[in-house]
Amino acid sequence: MTGKVNVTWRRHHQPFTLPFSSPGLKEHSYLSGTMTASSSRPSPRCLKPIPASQYNEVLDAAAIYIDGMRRGDLAYTSKGFRETATVYGYIEGKFQEGSIGLILDYMKTQKEPPIFTANLSVIGMTPSTAIVKCEMDMVSPEYEYTDFMSLAKVDGKWQIVAKVFHAYLDE
Known part of the structure; x- marks a missing residue:
């Protein structure tokens, strides 16, 4: 069937209409808009949004890695990662890849735990997966990281099953 999509984007708060084609779609609420079309099929089932407590659980899991780094505690840092993570x-323009051993090996070379400020935020989440962004500003040693x-x-x-990062070192 063909129809129109009426959407109000949160960013612009201005409604607009888009054409769409979707067989079997009767009415479905998505974010702050509504999609409508004429069809005899039932509308897709909307899943309940993820409760706030689950976001906190994800942030707590990511914070284990951050707290382990802050303490200089390899065993504690490892608890935040799956064994096969x-x-x-990129560090100094060179692509690095491997297991969590890369992080632990780096930690072993440090005489003292780093001093830093970190900001964690959940970018996206499903009931079984999540992406967390970490902006880290190191005071000692002096450099910055962005982790996903x-x-x-x-x-x-x-x-944590995977970590992708960029180290900003005298770029």
């Missing part, structure tokens, strides 16, 4: 990123951590809920526990 992967790490990818992919988390999965495995056996009821949120864990």
